[in-house]
Amino acid sequence: MEQRVSLISLGVDDLARSKAFYEELGWRGQEVEETVFFQTGGLAVVLWSREKLADDAEVPAGDRDPGFGGIVLAHNVRSIVEVDEVLAAAERAGARRVRAGRETFYGGYAGFFADPDGHVWEVAHNPGFTLQLDGTLTLPDFGTT
Amino acid sequence: MEQRVSLISLGVDDLARSKAFYEELGWRGQEVEETVFFQTGGLAVVLWSREKLADDAEVPAGDRDPGFGGIVLAHNVRSIVEVDEVLAAAERAGARRVRAGRETFYGGYAGFFADPDGHVWEVAHNPGFTLQLDGTLTLPDFGTT
Numbered sequence: 001m002e003q004r005v006s007l008i009s010l011g012v013d014d015l016a017r018s019k020a021f022y023e024e025l026g027w028r029g030q031e032v033e034e035t036v037f038f039q040t041g042g043l044a045v046v047l048w049s050r051e052k053l054a055d056d057a058e059v060p061a062g063d064r065d066p067g068f069g070g071i072v073l074a075h076n077v078r079s080i081v082e083v084d085e086v087l088a089a090a091e092r093a094g095a096r097r098v099r100a101g102r103e104t105f106y107g108g109y110a111g112f113f114a115d116p117d118g119h120v121w122e123v124a125h126n127p128g129f130t131l132q133l134d135g136t137l138t139l140p141d142f143g144t145t
Numbered sequence: 146m147e148q149r150v151s152l153i154s155l156g157v158d159d160l161a162r163s164k165a166f167y168e169e170l171g172w173r174g175q176e177v178e179e180t181v182f183f184q185t186g187g188l189a190v191v192l193w194s195r196e197k198l199a200d201d202a203e204v205p206a207g208d209r210d211p212g213f214g215g216i217v218l219a220h221n222v223r224s225i226v227e228v229d230e231v232l233a234a235a236e237r238a239g240a241r242r243v244r245a246g247r248e249t250f251y252g253g254y255a256g257f258f259a260d261p262d263g264h265v266w267e268v269a270h271n272p273g274f275t276l277q278l279d280g281t282l283t284l285p286d287f288g289t290t
Contacts, residue, residue: 003172005190006219007217011216032289039284043281057265059213068207069214070155071155072152117215123146136186
């Protein structure tokens with residue numbers, strides 16, 4: 001298995017609501033057959049009915065609000081100011097504030113919001129992780145392996 | 146908010162077990178401070194304690210097995226044969242088979258497995274989605290927007 005991810009599919013309860021949320025944040029995607037595809041660098045974020053997503057994988061859809069699903073998506077930015085700006089923009093777009101921005105143990109600054117379906121996003125400035133001009137992230141050599 | 150994802154953090158119950166699983170699949174990462182970082186194209190997949198991930202975001206960690214968390218990660222490959230190969234490799238590495246490979250409604254072929262913590266991966270061949278030589282995925286122009 002090659003070391004890469006091709007798509008991140010987020011199960012949603014109301015496609016129009018979720019599409020509007022991400023568009024309000026400035027994202028632009030394509031809607032086709034009740035699915036919204038956003039090109040995000042070298043992969044895609046996909047919005048699709050939570051029920052259909054579960055049915056497709058043949059897993060029980062479970063509760064609409066299952067609590068913490070054990071996955072956090074992070075959006076890294078280039079400055080502390082930008083963390084607060086994105087968190088504020090997310091709230092204006094209808095996100096639930098999960099945790100306000102504050103300094104982190106690794107010398108950065110981060111806060112969290114939840115999208116309309118409860119998917120948790122971290123917005124972070126981590127001076128140790130290089131963001132290229134095109135927004136791709138390159139891990140440092142931690143020197144541990 | 147720019148249209149990109151920087152990190153995908155997967156909450157795990159046993160870091161060594163999860164690290165071994167992804168390494169068995171051929172991935173190579175760096176472990177630092179009880180965290181494993183895998184560079185996956187222009188972003189990183191991170192393994193971290195589910196409890197710590199929840200604590201960091203200040204959300205209730207909830208059940209260890211919350212059922213379907215509403216997110217599916219996809220790993221697209223270049224052929225049907227490769228879908229079955231990756232699914233088989235995942236099972237050999239200890240994955241739970243979620244759904245065997247079969248043809249999809251969009252003219253592709255896909256199956257699903259769950260990693261040791263239940264995170265669901267789709268392994269798919271989608272002839273409509275271009276995989277570049279470096280593994281990055283480019284969405285087609287669906288002509289709908």
